[in-house]
C-alpha cells in the first residue's frame with residue numbers, strides 16, 4: 001500500500017488545493033510535485049511506495065515534451081497507483097489512453113445529452129465498498145465524457161459508458177476519472193444536510209481512490225456502527241403508532257438496534273413493563289436524552305447561563321429516571337427539532353454529555369457555519385470541539401447513508417412514531433436495504449456506538465487513535481501488550497479537568513490543537529477512556545417558575561394527544577389539522 005501521495009500541480013491551488021484538503025481529512029501525508037520534476041526526477045527507492053494524483057492535462061503536456069518513444073515518466077512508472085482526473089476529447093488525450101491501454105481503439109467520447117443516472121459497480125466491492133451496486137439519480141449532471149475502447153474496469157458508469165474506472169497496466173493501477181471537477185470541502189453545507197448526489201462525480205471517485213490506495217496509512221474507523229433513533233416516545237406499551245413489544249421483536253428479526261430519544265420531562269412516566277423490556281433487550285433497545293422540556297428549539301438559545309440550567313436539569317431528571325427505574329441511559333443529546341446554537345455544544349461538553357446526535361448540521365445562529373469538511377468527519381467538531389454525529393432520514397436516500405459509511409461515519413437513521421404506520425413496513429424495509437449494503441453494520445445501543453466511533457492506524461510500532469466523543473472503548477484483542485497514542489481535537493486544554501482510563505487518572509498534554517495521552521492496553525483487554533471537562537456551573541432549578549412548569553406540561557400533553565390521535569383517531573387528527581390551519585389564517589387576518 002502507498003505510504004504517501006504525490007500531488008502533481010504547478011501550484012497548490014484550485015483543484016490541487018481541494019484534493020490536498022481531502023488528503024488532510026484522511027490524515028494522508030502528501031507532497032507537491034511540479035510537472036517539471038515529473039520529467040526530471042528519478043524515483044527515490046528509500047522514500048517508500050507512493051500514489052500519484054495528477055490532472056490528465058499535465059500528463060498530456062509531459063508526454064508532448066518527452067515524446068512518445070520515451071514512455072512514461074519514471075516517477076509515474078514507479079508509482080503504485082495513479083489517480084488521473086479531467087479527461088478531454090483532444091487527440092493528445094486519446095493518444096495517452098492508447099499508450100496506457102495498448103489499445104488502438106481507446107478513446108473518450110461525450111454523452112449526447114445530460115446524464116442523470118449513475119451506476120456504481122457491484123463487481124469491485126474492495127473499492128466501491130458500501131456504495132457497490134447502487135444507482136444514484138444525479139440532478140442536472142452535464143454531458144459527461146466516457147472512456148471506451150480500453151480494458152477499463154468500470155467503477156461508476158452512466159448510460160453511455162464508464163466515467164470512472166480502473167485500468168491495470170504494467171504493474172500500475174490507473175484510476176481514471178473523466179470529470180475534472182473536485183469537491184471543495186471548504187464550502188458550507190447548504191439545504192440542511194450534505195447530499196452526495198449533488199457532487200457525485202466530484203466527490204466519490206477521489207474518496208474511493210484514497211480509501212483503496214492509502215488503506216494502510218489512513219486513519220480508519222474501527223467498525224461501522226449503526227442505530228435507529230426514534231424521537232419523543234414515552235416508555236409505555238404503545239406510543240402513537242409504536243408498539244414497544246413489537247419493536248423489540250422486529251429489532252431481532254430484522255437485525256437492528258434502536259435508541260429512544262427520551263424527553264427528560266417524562267422521567268416519572270415510564271411504565272415498568274416497557275422498562276423491563278428495555279433491560280431484557282439491552283443490546284437492542286436503549287435510551288438517550290432529547291432536550292429537557294422539549295419546548296421549541298430549547299437548545300437553540302444563545303444564553304450560556306440558561307443553556308447550562310437546561311443541560312443540568314436534563315441530566316438531573318435522567319438520573320432520577322435511572323434511580324426510579326434502574327434503566328441506564330446514554331449521555332448523548334438529540335436536539336429537539338434539530339435546533340442548536342453555536343453555544344449549546346460547549347455547554348453540553350461541560351455538563352457531562354459525551355456527544356450529540358443531530359439531523360440539522362448547522363446552528364440556528366450560523367446557518368452557513370458548518371462546512372462540507374466538518375460533515376465528512378466522523379462527527380462535526382467545529383463547535384467547541386464537541387462532537388455532533390449526523391443522522392439522516394430514510395428520505396435522504398440509501399446512497400447518502402452508503403457514502404457516509406464510505407467516509408467512515410456511523411449509520412444513524414432517524415424515525416418518528418408516524419413512520420411506524422402500517423406495521424412500520426417503510427422503516428423495516430429501509431433497514432433491510434441498509435443491512436444488504438456491502439458493509440458489516442455493527443448495530444449497537446447509541447452510547448456503545450459513540451464509544452466505538454473513533455479512527456485508528458498503526459504507526460511506529462503502536463496504535464494512533466483519534467477520538468471524537470469524550471468517551472471511547474479501546475480494545476486489545478492480541479496476545480501482547482499494546483500502547484495507544486490517543487489524541488483529540490481540543491483547542492483549550494484548560495477546559496479539561498482530567499483524563500481517566502478505567503477510572504485511573506492519566507497524564508495528558510497539549511500539542512498544537514490536540515489533546516494527547518498514552519494508554520497501555522494489556523493483552524485481550526478493554527479499557528474505557530474518559531475525558532472529564534470542568535463543570536459549567538449554574539443550578540438546575542434556577543429560573544424555573546411555576547408558570548414555565550405549567551407551559552412545559554401543557555405542551556407535552558398536547559403533543560402526546562396529537563400523536564395518539566394520529567394513530568387511533570385519524571378523523572379527529574385531520575379535523576384538528578384543518579382547525580389549526582383555519583385558526584392560523586384567522587389570526588393573520
Ligand SMILES: [Zn+2]
Nearest residue numbers: 231232336337
Ligand atoms: Zn422531538
